[in-house]
Amino acid sequence: MTDDEDKSPPARARAEFAPAVLAVVALGGSLGAVARWGLVSLFPSAASAWAVLGVNVSGALLMGVLMAAVTEVPSLPRLTRPFLGVGVLGGYTTFSTYTADVLALDRFAALACLVLTPVTALAAVAVGVRGARAVLRR
Amino acid sequence: MTVLLVAFGGALGALLRYLVDRAVQYRFGSDFPWGTFTVNVTGSAVLGLLIGLAPGDGVMAFAATGLCGAFTTYSTLSYDAYRLAVEGTAVRSASYVVGTTVAGLLAGVIGLLAGSAF
Numbered sequence: 636m637t638d639d640e641d642k643s644p645p646a647r648a649r650a651e652f653a654p655a656v657l658a659v660v661a662l663g664g665s666l667g668a669v670a671r672w673g674l675v676s677l678f679p680s681a682a683s684a685w686a687v688l689g690v691n692v693s694g695a696l697l698m699g700v701l702m703a704a705v706t707e708v709p710s711l712p713r714l715t716r717p718f719l720g721v722g723v724l725g726g727y728t729t730f731s732t733y734t735a736d737v738l739a740l741d742r743f744a745a746l747a748c749l750v751l752t753p754v755t756a757l758a759a760v761a762v763g764v765r766g767a768r769a770v771l772r773r
Numbered sequence: 774m775t776v777l778l779v780a781f782g783g784a785l786g787a788l789l790r791y792l793v794d795r796a797v798q799y800r801f802g803s804d805f806p807w808g809t810f811t812v813n814v815t816g817s818a819v820l821g822l823l824i825g826l827a828p829g830d831g832v833m834a835f836a837a838t839g840l841c842g843a844f845t846t847y848s849t850l851s852y853d854a855y856r857l858a859v860e861g862t863a864v865r866s867a868s869y870v871v872g873t874t875v876a877g878l879l880a881g882v883i884g885l886l887a888g889s890a891f
Binding site: 651664666669671695697698702726735759761764 | 775776779780781782783784785786787788790791795799813816817819820821824834838839841842843844845846847848849850851852854855858870873874877878880881882885
């Protein structure tokens, strides 16, 4: 989950729990959650499960792009991943709303949401990683 | 007002997810994302409980949309599943996704039943 895995445990813990890291995780989380809430509230409540599906798939795509970018561009600021990955995208996407929606939807819609979410999100990550890598390696 | 509740819940949820994830990974350190598994399953239980309890709109905006929404994550789940498939095997990746989903749904049902019982 972090780029500090080559360090000794105490040094790693110091880097991972630095106040700046915790601050950008919290700030990013609030921005991501507000973006998700804002987007989902654009849709009628009967369609909110599908809006959440869109949020999760778009967040997965952006996570793929981000992870390719932090690997391909080592000069990116150290807080890029905690802020955008753990904070913004982590706060934007949600697993608990997905499970609650699957449990609340009717049989066919529940099955569609249950299966479509992981399948499309995984495909989106792959597209994000490969697309970003192709662009960044040009 | 709602936007502030969502923002505050989201900040707290993301911070808690990070801390729980790091704590679990330190303890059970492996390439298997047990930390994300833990937050996603417990977050589903808590959201189920909240839905069962059916509190007011303000509590739901803070605790359900903000806190549980940001505590759990689908982007990291998807990326780890992709990483497990690329670096490991498709079976490992699929068992991570299916395992998290089944455990999350069960946790959600237990939370709902517990919340509705009150």
